């Protein structure tokens with residue numbers, strides 16, 4: 648009996664060790680959490696006079712859907728981003744480094760308000776960071 652208990656415990660531990668690591672997407676609650684984060688972030692972005700001029704004529708709902716889909720894909724979710732490439736979407740806009748960081752800060756604040764942990768915030772931002780080179784105007 649004792650032998651069986653030990654056997655089951657050992658197998659159980661081995662199964663835990665081998666189980667695939669949960670993606671950040673699953674960990675934060677998937678698309679519904681991302682949609683809330685971007686809903687909040689986009690309101691802040693459109694209300695920020697330093698950023699608002701860029702977004703004139705860009706429908707909030709479209710941007711929210713695209714950002715949610717893109718981040719979903721980047722953090723291990725089951726989505727396929729269907730929007731423009733980052734170069735295509737931003738190249739004519741001369742986005743500055745400063746504007747990039749202001750926007751990212753709104754996304755960070757939104758994550759905090761929605762209740763993501765500091766570690767989750769950092770992991771999500773790390774997934775967005777490689778996009779910077781295609782968003783910021785290279786002449787900067």
Ligand code: HEM
Pocket residue numbers: 698701702705710713714717729730731732736737740742746747748750751775778782
């Ligand atoms: C982490 C930073 C950023 C990410 C992940 C990001 C991502 C995106 C995505 C996914 C789209 C949708 C593309 C489509 O419509 O198919 C988009 C569009 C757009 N982004 Fe960004 N972006 C970022 C930073 C910025 C910044 C800093 C600005 C300007 C201050 C900006 C201005 C715009 C504008 C104006 C559009 C609409 C383009 C259009 O409809 O033609 N973005 N962005």
